Amino acid sequence: MEPLDVELEEGELELPAEPMHLNMGPSHPAMHGTVRIVLELSGETIVKADVQIGYLHRGFEKMCERGTWAQVFPYVDRLNYVSPMLNNVGYALAVEKMCGLVVPDRCQWYRMALGELARISDHLTCDGAMAMELGAFTPFLWFIKAREMVWDLLEEETGARLTHSFGRIGGMASPPTPDFKGLCRAALPKILELVEEGERMLLKNRIFLERLENVGTISGADATALGWTGPCLRATGVPYDIRKAHPYLKYDEVDFDVPVGTKGDTLDRFLVRLGEIRQSKRIIEQVIEHMPDDGPVNVGDPHVILPEKNAVYTTIEATIQHFKLVMEGAKVPAGECYSYTEGGNGELGYYLVSDGSGTPYRVRIRPPCFQITGGLGKILEGRMLSDIVPTFGSLNMIGGECDH
């Protein structure tokens, strides 16, 4: 080809000096369809990252104000939709706090076991998806295979794989199945095996490590100041875990460690999650030792607990009880409360206000993701464009709970 015969002045082909604006998401696959980052780029370096949320906003808090207290359960399922059980239990505990109810021991153990299973599923999804977004598709399949085992177990217990709506005010929808303990004992080692296999493939991979190490670093002080909780905070070395700091259910009766990181970078967050999967396994193993095989799961209070279905169809007393609870809802004493548990991503808080009726007056949620996503822009600044994918992936931003 002939050379260009136009004379060009020196520097005319240079890139313009002002930053380039780039829109990442919400349709970008690594943005999960739920977030948009407006970037100012200088070359490939991020000058400013403006994180814009709201793409999964459903007005969930407002929706809660028109049904009964029990009808909120399906809504909270859809907050952090990779660990719905933790949201269910968190909400149930909040309403029980207002009613002054304490569920029977068997239910407390059961809630812990199901919650920790959900946490394993949550962390597997986050770590697996992050690896996949970096091109490591095989470990993703390994992690998802392990997650399938968790979901099979949850399906066996609740009838649903993802959105269980299994929590109830004063108990659970049904008692543990007779096989629950056996299934846990069989599945947990297999899940761990898969995790270890996936982990081996990643943690010996130079490319993977280089893309995570010293990327998206945040100090413990900064993370605390931003209101971070959960694995992302613990990756900075702050050992704050609500299960340890403010134990609920029976967490003070089981042994487990709180894995922490040192640098607060993306790799630490990845590793903390893997560590927590192992701790969750430990917790579940202890829970199935402690959980009694019989005894009530639900409190015996007819004001909150639905009667048995066959009694509803055959006796007027149970029909009335069912009717009152379904049409008017359980009456929660007037007042307000804040109740918080360790969700998949950190402190999952519910602030509830009741006017004494069967319908919530206000359901306010404190989703862990909201604060964490708030720090995303800060930890991206100064990094390369390609660092967005692992950094964003390691925060496990879930639109369902973040957008509220």
Added chain:
Amino acid sequence: MPTFKLDGKTIPFEPGDTIIKAAYKQGIDIPHYCWHPGLSAPANCRMCLVEILPKAGQRPLSLDVLELDPKTGEYKVKQKPKLQPACYMAAAEGMEVAADTSEHVVRARHDVQEYLLLNHPVDCPICDQSGECSLQDYWLLHMKTQKRMQDEPVHKPKGVVFGPTIVYDGERCVMCTRCIRFMSEIAKDPVLDMRERGNLNEITVAPGRELDGHYTFMTEHVCPVGALTTKDFRFKARVWFLRTAPSVCQGCATGCNAHLDYDPRYNKAYRYRPRDNEAVNKYWMCDEGMLSYKEAHDGRVIDALVGGRVAPVVKALEEARSLFAGVAPTSVAIVLSARHSLEDNWAMRELGTVLLGSKNVYVSGRPDGYRDDILIHRDKNSNARGVQQIAPGARPLKALLDDVAASRITHVIALGADAPVDPAALGGAKLVVVAAHAGPLVPLAAVVLPATSWAEHAGTYVNAKGMRQVSEKALEPLGASKPAYKQIAELATALGYEPSWSKLSQIRSQLMGTAGADAPAPPGATVVA
């Protein structure tokens, strides 16, 4: 005022009041089925049992009872205070009554409720009372336990037609006898009675009779359970979907206070329930009144008509302007309506006498009808007294017919389409009608403008006793209808005048100066003139 103590709370009472009535007046509900504030007390349901504490130094009134000791399986003799029915026990100065605070009362309520539910069918899902049923409410408040009886419940007749309006279900009945007492004490027609004994009890109609007359709906209204249902409301709606607005019955000049229950999802009225008002209707309404909620939908004018054909409101207003162009005020007549609210009539009077400058004011309404000594008034118009108050010189419609026949009047603007006499002679004049309901004036009118009914906008009505009562808005306006005072304001604008009102509050502040009450009554209240 003398007082007694109920669970430590001081309750004032008037001599002669029973414990339950005194508590009811203070807004405290002692659970009951058979007691009703407007009826006599038979004390047969036993739900209102209370413990009356003995005076200091006095021996308590007690009974020997045998109680099973579940551990040893043997009966032991115990003492239990003799409980008294609060609906029958007259309150006395210094009396101390324990209800919620007495373990014996709590137990008695539980057991009474258990007995009442022994043979109750599993009907809540198909029962019209569901959602406002005392059995349901009291189960959760006072029983809370599951069924212990294993036997087949006693079966009784279901779906028994008592008369043209009421259907009876023997299995749901708790034998409170409120319906029997209502018919004999209030309706003065003792057509209902009870037959058989014990758990075979059932309500029955006197042989050779059916439950008819003018007060049959009230038997359903006083029924605390779903035993009596009206053919009109049966299976039509579930009550928890209904919203309610304080309303005033438009059936006659008594102006009974009512709750208008409607479903906001379909913008449809479903029923009337009497609203307690000691000064007007006490706790009752007549059948005709109870059914008159239907007039919110039936026989309505919801479109503008020009020459009897449906037209846009704008067209109708243009037509009215061309009809009234260059007409002398002396040949224009204004017809007020005894069936529209005070506010609507005020707007019409304002249009006629102030804006048009006409002195010819008439009043229309429905002809008189059946009356009795209980509630039903001869005058079938809800606001005849109101029209009299704001337009004392208004002449009857008959006078207008003569004036039209004599060509003294050539143009007429009428509120409401009713006429107590045959209005055919009005055909000789140019007639503009603003009406909520179709009536004899509509076919004669050159222009008809649609107005909302009482159910669709708030209005004040003056009953035969001269009480101003406010009926609140329930439904959204149907079709092209608007509140009559707004429609009249638009008509005034179309005729080239500037109306001085556009909002209800403006009219109400104007009305304050007129004869009758000093101020419009607050929602749901009654003001005695």
